[in-house]
Amino acid sequence: MLDLFMTIFFMIIKVIGITLILLLLPVPLTWLERKVAGHIQQRLGPMRVGWHGLLQPIADGIKLLTKEDNIPIYADKTLFKLAPIISLIPPFLVFVAVPFGEDVTLFGRKTGLYISDMNIGLLYIFAVAGLEVYGVILGGWASNSKYALLGGLRCCAQLISYEIPLGFSVMGVIMLTGSMSLLDIVEAQSQIWNVVYQPIGFFVFLVAGIAEAQRIPFDLAEAEGDLGSGYHTEYSGMRFAFFMLTEYIVMLTVSVLIVLLFFGGWNGPFLPPIVWFILKVGFFVYLFMWFRFTFPRYRYDQLMSIGWKVLLPLSLANILITGIFLA
Amino acid sequence: MYRENWLERLEKRYRWIGFTLLLDLIDGLSLTLSYLFSKTITMQYPDREKWIPYPRFRGHHFLRKFENGDTKCVACELCARICPCQCIKVVPYEDEKGNRRPLIYDVNTARCLFCGLCEDACPVEAIALGQHYEFSAYDSKKLLVGKDVLMKMPGKTEEGGKVVRARLVAGEKVFAEPQGKEGYHWWNRIRRR
Ligand code: SF4
Numbered sequence: 283m284l285d286l287f288m289t290i291f292f293m294i295i296k297v298i299g300i301t302l303i304l305l306l307l308p309v310p311l312t313w314l315e316r317k318v319a320g321h322i323q324q325r326l327g328p329m330r331v332g333w334h335g336l337l338q339p340i341a342d343g344i345k346l347l348t349k350e351d352n353i354p355i356y357a358d359k360t361l362f363k364l365a366p367i368i369s370l371i372p373p374f375l376v377f378v379a380v381p382f383g384e385d386v387t388l389f390g391r392k393t394g395l396y397i398s399d400m401n402i403g404l405l406y407i408f409a410v411a412g413l414e415v416y417g418v419i420l421g422g423w424a425s426n427s428k429y430a431l432l433g434g435l436r437c438c439a440q441l442i443s444y445e446i447p448l449g450f451s452v453m454g455v456i457m458l459t460g461s462m463s464l465l466d467i468v469e470a471q472s473q474i475w476n477v478v479y480q481p482i483g484f485f486v487f488l489v490a491g492i493a494e495a496q497r498i499p500f501d502l503a504e505a506e507g508d509l510g511s512g513y514h515t516e517y518s519g520m521r522f523a524f525f526m527l528t529e530y531i532v533m534l535t536v537s538v539l540i541v542l543l544f545f546g547g548w549n550g551p552f553l554p555p556i557v558w559f560i561l562k563v564g565f566f567v568y569l570f571m572w573f574r575f576t577f578p579r580y581r582y583d584q585l586m587s588i589g590w591k592v593l594l595p596l597s598l599a600n601i602l603i604t605g606i607f608l609a
Numbered sequence: 610m611y612r613e614n615w616l617e618r619l620e621k622r623y624r625w626i627g628f629t630l631l632l633d634l635i636d637g638l639s640l641t642l643s644y645l646f647s648k649t650i651t652m653q654y655p656d657r658e659k660w661i662p663y664p665r666f667r668g669h670h671f672l673r674k675f676e677n678g679d680t681k682c683v684a685c686e687l688c689a690r691i692c693p694c695q696c697i698k699v700v701p702y703e704d705e706k707g708n709r710r711p712l713i714y715d716v717n718t719a720r721c722l723f724c725g726l727c728e729d730a731c732p733v734e735a736i737a738l739g740q741h742y743e744f745s746a747y748d749s750k751k752l753l754v755g756k757d758v759l760m761k762m763p764g765k766t767e768e769g770g771k772v773v774r775a776r777l778v779a780g781e782k783v784f785a786e787p788q789g790k791e792g793y794h795w796w797n798r799i800r801r802r
């Protein structure tokens with residue numbers, strides 16, 4: 283009885299912990315993004331609120347909270363209100379299946395640093411992550427504005443084209459490990475990281491992941507230059523903040539997945555596992571920001587041809603090559 | 610005629626190799642990375658730094674004084690006459706020694722376009738435009754300054770053009786107070802590749 287109680291108690295603690303971490307992480311991430319942007323452009327970035335502008339995201343949060351929450355007259359009100367929440371939930375759900383480390387002993391009990399170790403973890407993650415696009419499409423549709431609608435449509439087409447190479451690119455990893463559980467995949471990399479065996483798979487996953495996270499150079503859905511700001515043009519205040527939050531959590535998800543699938547997860551010498559994990563994820567988050575302030579946005583037709591003519595054949599070739607080597 | 614060397618010819622011929630290895634993307638990334646670790650050109654005005662203008666800068670007016678504290682102005686009204694905005698008002702009077710002196714000397718800095726013609730016109734070099742530039746106000750009436758204020762305004766410094774350390778003073782008047790004279794020229798920090 284006590285055992286069951288403790289299990290449930292730990293589970294609740296873990297769920298609350300991960301939710302809090304995910305809700306709070308975008309705060310330092312926005313700060314970091316603005317700092318990286320600033321220094322790449324020889325500016326300083328936020329500097330005035332707190333030490334080196336560290337409290338700037340909090341000031342921005344207060345600003346967003348107190349802003350007028352505007353709903354356009356011709357908008358579909360229910361969908362308009364629903365869309366940010368629909369897009370916010372899937373990124374949180376993804377983290378149910380994401381492990382952060384191996385078992386640790388807490389209060390004399392062994393417990394894993396994950397909520398659930400599903401044996402179809404990867405499948406679940408791709409299925410749930412794909413749902414995020416509904417929020418974006420609904421938001422674009424409900425706004426009843428041509429920019430928002432175009433943004434939603436682009437996002438839809440983009441995600442359909444890039445889910446496929448994204449899914450195919452991890453196939454090699456699954457073939458190597460023989461399991462879809464992320465825990466097994468990480469354990470299999472304790473000697474040599476998957477990126478050594480799967481460089482093509484990693485490349486395809488990285489590019490498709492950036493597209494999936496709607497980051498530059500693939501942020502066609504919110505291209506400021508041609509679409510105002512795409513699907514969230516009409517959003518303001520807290521609802522806009524929800525979309526922002528989603529964007530950052532998805533970026534984090536993609537970084538975490540890259541680390542787990544190709545860079546050995548928390549495996550690493552000398553340092554404790556969780557430190558390795560944070561360092562690796564941090565590097566990829568930084569990489570995304572670095573890309574954002576280096577590359578221009580791709581044109582829509584270029585986006586499509588990269589997805590279908592480059593990434594898809596590459597990922598298929600990767601599966602073939604992996605199969606040949608394994609056989 | 611310009612002949613390409615063998616490397617350039619090779620590059621042109623086998624451009625696809627570079628594209629396949631993403632050399633162009635790597636080139637861009639390394640450029641932004643080098644910028645990331647270079648000095649910034651942000652001037653942290655008004656919190657930490659302040660730009661001191663050159664002596665030729667045309668800022669707030671000031672009236673030069675004699676040693677005894679009297680203004681040098683002889684109230685000839687040439688400045689008022691040349692001013693394109695008609696923002697100088699001079700009312701002369703005769704003092705006990707029979708000299709022509711200004712009774713009223715008002716400059717409406719809200720209308721002034723800081724052309725410096727008054728400075729050029731003055732025969733005794735009394736009025737001049739200094740380096741002070743932090744005098745914005747909520748009420749344009751506050752920008753109408755009289756003789757007493759003009760005589761207390763800071764004059765020109767010997768040198769300028771540098772960004773120096775400063776401290777923000779936010780009292781009745783808000784301005785950045787320079788700390789010391791050591792500074793740098795901001796344009797020296799622009800990175801060019
Ligand atoms: S600077 Fe020009 S506009 Fe201003 S007071 Fe002098 S003459 Fe008039």
Ligand code: SF4
Pocket residue numbers: 681682683684685686687688689699730731732733734735736
């Ligand atoms: S400031 Fe110079 S030009 Fe103007 S009235 Fe006085 S002496 Fe004449």
